[in-house]
Amino acid sequence: MINRRQLQCVSCGTQVVTRTGIGHGTIQKHKFACPTCKVEIAFVLHLDQDTAGLKYDEPTNAAWVDGAVESPNTVLFYPELMIPRGLPHPLSPFVATSGNFKDIREYQSVEEARRQIKYKLWPIIERIYVHFENVNIQLMRKEAAELMGGKIPDLSDDENRAGWLMGATKHFFDFFVAYPQLGDGPGKASAKAVVEHEAAVRDFAAQYISSGRTAALWKEIKSVRRQFMELYESLLPLLMVRRYWREERQDITIYDLSIKNFEDLKGFYIDCV
Ligand SMILES: [Zn+2]
Secondary structure, eight states, X not given: OEEEEEEEETTTOOEEEEEEEOOSSSEEEEEEXXXXXXXXXXXXXXXXXXXXXXXXXXXXXXXXXXXXXOOSOEEEEOTTSEEETTOOTTOOHHHHHGGGBSOHHHHHXXXXXXXXXXXXXXXXXXXXXXXXXXXXHHHHHHHHHHHTTTOOOOOSSXXXXXXXXXHHHHHHHGGGSSOGGGGHHHHHHHHHHHHHOHHHHHHHHHHHHHTTHHHHHHHHHHHHXXXXXXXXXXXXXXXXXXXXXXXXXXXXXXXXXXXXXXXXXXHHHHHHO
16 A cells, blocks of 8 residues: 655755555654755654554655645655665556565465564563563463463473573564574584583573673563564565575665664664674
8 A cells, every 4th residue: 555645845845746655563754865955854654553544744854735736756665675776656566576585475474473473472472571580470371371372381490481481482583583593503502512511501501690691681682672573664674585585586786675764773783783
């Protein structure tokens, strides 16, 4: 779905038609340079996914106009998709890039699963984190059952609780990463270490816990995960390319990205590092 509006640059008076694809997030921020005077024009669109409502804020460096006379200047914004540079109007970027997928149906069904995880399951996982930290085992068990569709995991001791929580978190986050198998190597190495030198690994872990490093690391990783979920729609086009496009089509220099969202991603990248 594309929403069309027209605005006028406050500096030079040039009118521009904005054609904005409606994504699955709650907010879309778009920016472009005025085609005549190059001043940066920005607008924000608020979406209510439950009621399919949308509301624009007043643009920066421009004003919305009625658009009775359609301007020949057009900008196209399409969140969650890569837009081939110079895509002729009115070709849809979805149609233009659909041939790049290895299996577009798989992409669509897993993307639907990601949306369920983000909006339905992630809030449960965050509540479980709170109960885990406060050793509120009864509530942890209740929320865990909800997450697992009624199946209650073994949460009998601290090690089981932490292990289950890490495993469940990894299971859901693997839906969101370009190369889920990248974690296999370290996972296998640590499993092997436990099998072959359990006492040494336990001693190391105990030191890591008593020095406070485990708690600090847990806090950092939790913050990164929270930010990742929040910013998922900004990262989605790149996940789509790397995980779902055929390898010979992955040159992204010939595409534009509608929502770069540098401001929000900057802090996230720094925290990741
Ligand atoms: Zn202008």
